[in-house]
Amino acid sequence: MEFSEHIKTANVEDVVLRRPFHPPTKGTLCVTGHHLIFSNRGGDSALELLLRNIDAIEKRPSASSGTITLKCKDLRVLQLDIPGMEECLNVASSIEFLSSLETVSEMYPFFYRPPGLSLQDQWGLSSTEQRYTQMKEISSNRPVQRVRWRLSHVNRDYAVCPSYPPDVIVPHSVDDETLAKVARFRQGGRFPVLCYYHRKTDTVIMRSSQPLTGANKKRCKEDELLLQAVIDGSELGYIIDTRSNQQAQQARMTGGGFESKSFYKGWKRLHRQLDKGKVLQESLTKLVEACGDHSHSVDRWLSKLENSKWLSHVQTALSTAGLLAECVERDGHSVLVHGSEGTDMTLLVSSLAQLILDPGSRTLAGFLGLLEKEWVQAGHPFHQRCTHSAYSHVRLRHEAPVFVLLLDCVWQLARQFPLAMGFSEPLLLRLAKEVYASEYGTFLCNSDQERCVTGVKERTHCLFRFLLRPGERQRYFNPLYEPNELAIWPSVQPPSLELWKGLFLQWTDDALHLVEAQEMIQNLVNRCRWDLGDEVENPDG
Template identity: 85%
Template sequence: MEFSEHIKTANVEDVVLRRPFYQPTKGTLCVTGHHLIFSNRGGDSARPFLLLLRNIDAIEKSVENLLGYSRLFSSTGQSQRPSVSSGTITLKCKDLCVLQLDIPGMEECLNIASSIESLSSLETVSEMYPFFYRPPFLSLQDQWGLSSTEQHYAQMKEIHDGWRVSQVNRDYSVSPSYPPAVIVPHSIDDETLVKAARFRQGGRFPVLCYYHRETGTVIMRSSQPLSGANRKRCREDELLLQAVIDGSELGYIIDTRSSQQAQQARMTGGGFESKSCYRGWKRLHRQLEKGKVLQESLIKLVEACGDQSHSVDRWLSKLENSKWLSHVQTALSTAGLVAECVERDGHSVLVHGSEGTDTSLLVSSLAQLILDPDSRTLAGFLGLLEREWVQAGHPFQQRCAHSAYSHVRLRHEAPVFVLLLDCVWQLARQFPLAMGFSEPLLLRLAKEVYASDYGTFLCNSDQERCVTGVKERTHCLFQSLLRANERQHYSNPLYERTELAIWPSIQPPSLQLWKGLFLQWTDDALHLVEAQKVIQNLVSQCHRPLNEKVENTDG
């Protein structure tokens, strides 16, 4: 179906746009295949307002008469029909912005609303805007991602004796959600990996995601074993994990489910690693919520933040009832436990929940940020997201189909990636000098994951991106963010590299609501943004003479 077939009315004059931080403006509204374009009457210098339709989470419309029914009667004695009608469309966006369009004409209003509803919910990946976006500063001939598994492995020369790159999943037949190449123990051949994959949900057998140089220990991740009610065993899976701790006394399995949930999973074919079968491994349970529970938590939080009529006590009560900060606390606590096992205790760790595509990635990513200074640079952080989320098979299209406003509740939705960004913001707030990137980068990512010009967050796996041609026909967000002018905007001017681990405090007073995200469309947020710009300019001016002095000294 062509985009034009979805558009019932393409242009409407005399539309009034109401949006945060701006006075109501009258102008022309245009509906295209991927955008709403609003052009005001401010002359040639006035820039049009563009809204990516994919960013729209919910549409609310109302139609009413402007003049009402006339009390005058015609010569026939019948009341006259109203001559003017109008409608209001409220657009609630996935980036939490709420817009209002006042449209003259009942039919035009209903047509515009119908067009938006249809175009904002296109499900065919190849019809989405990243396949049509062609910025002049990027080329489709450029490398799509930042790094491959092979390139990442080549940079870690210290692991070459004990670990290798396996191409066992090159055709995605072993695990549809894994990338073609993974890093595994050197002593484990591909045949063993294939058999171990059959024993793990979705074929997600244990793979390396982090190597700690000082202790020689590692963080691995996987999905749950398929032991089932009959407590089935897999010698190859046991051999794989034994190879990880060969010569060590102990390894830890951090299960992101409660003990009860893990037991219940056995009734449906899942399960956990038995202590008697996996000698040398100790299992710990740290329950992290996902799915519907996490989605409902975000909805309640956004509802609380969007209601300005509550008293302070009522607002704090609703904030607490959302339990969002409890999810932040649990995620940081579990990541801290993993990091502590690796650095302080010198033990390797395997992280998994059930599917291994959500909380496992969340915990492994945060643990690496705590431990690894390379992951805390701008390029390093984007590389971490690429490895641990994009390449590792987080199902972005399912999880981020809707945000907090949608009236549709899909089974697979969950803001796990937004939770990660919130946890990273908490780390950056507690350690303002340790991160090479700034809050605007996290806010940009929180927006892009739901609606983007780029193909980075399209699809649910690397295999799907290959099938749909994402890497050949769209541009990579991470590549764009590392361009010189983007780097300047998203870099932390106060950054000072430290080789030490950064251990977050998870006490309630140490965790705060991320105002930059959840209160970004309030008047107070506008003042904060202006203050941050002033601070950034001051810091940049202070650093410039120092940098020039260093350059002159080097010369």
């Protein structure tokens, strides 16, 4: 596509830009295929905004001029005062079209070529095969030497499960033919796979989608065999269903369902309802609306915050993850977690549980590796979920800020355990922005298969690898970090949870003081370490 065909007016002079933290500035506005660029009178670029970042456009034309208000996915609100009604309408029309491109290969990551990076570089951080090798090394130190797990290539052509990666880790005693039969019994083909091995108790976390038992309570003996192989003679395993018991029962009427106690002996099912989809999207919208309410009534603000129910979603997610971690760490039992599709709340809960249990996931590199494994490779549909954010008047069926909810829960963990995380809040803020609009290809598409078909790994750069470069790593490292080999158990009582001001109030005056405080802490710690001769070349150790 020729982007120039959709740019009706490329440049406008004497435009006034109004934005947070800056006085109104007059300059030149330029519309390109992927960016909105504003240069002030001195010729300096005062703003370079990815058009993909724009969530909603409001225009107010008059006889001789017009105003365009841009509400961004990173929650900024910008205003452009444009001389000339025609110019105003032309600019607004161009932005509306170019900010909502649907063809993946036309998006900016396919055109972005940063200095110092090469498309020949390795795209991701690690593969399933590399993680399996590490797991074997860990488990080989156990007293029992029998191999319980294997690396399966059953999905190498994505025919068994379109949303899984080519390689998965499964029980050693279950062959690929059996896996293929299990996949036909699970929604979307997402059969149970291992996502975390807990060395302390020799137990695992598995994840999947719901079984397709339907109203007739269909069985799949291969599925039952697979889950029996997971607990391998243990007395008990837990299935954590991220739906209520009523929702799971209702799912049977549409072909879904849950594991029956009669056929899955040794497994105990626990239900923990986590809202998703439209409910979660509306919650975010209400929260952002409350944060944008500039009335001086504290009661009104608190009422809006409570009515958004966002912190209730945070509480439920952390509580469910804590339950999962407790089953593994304290009770010594393996866990299978799933809801219906297994691509949203399942990944949320498994990720948070691993942060609670696994000190390796709390380093900067470990956390990015966790996101790659549990979200990018495991098939979270980023393109469907993150088309719009909180401001858009368009509401698509599949939109939901599940990944933003994850980042908020991680922020809550980091706030309660400020020394336990090897990364800082700026990393979480960066990820919250990148998931909606990015120069990198990491969050494009809905699955590993789609990224292969569209050439994402060959034609775009990987965000996670960029963030681990020395200069970037230092920016996102937590200067207070002290490695902790123990599990961290978050409090989920209401007084223990706070609004994430760094994200939801980042464009208010108070946010400036937060940024200044973070910079002072970083400089102070770096100076102390330098004085002590403790170099910080490799913050992850």
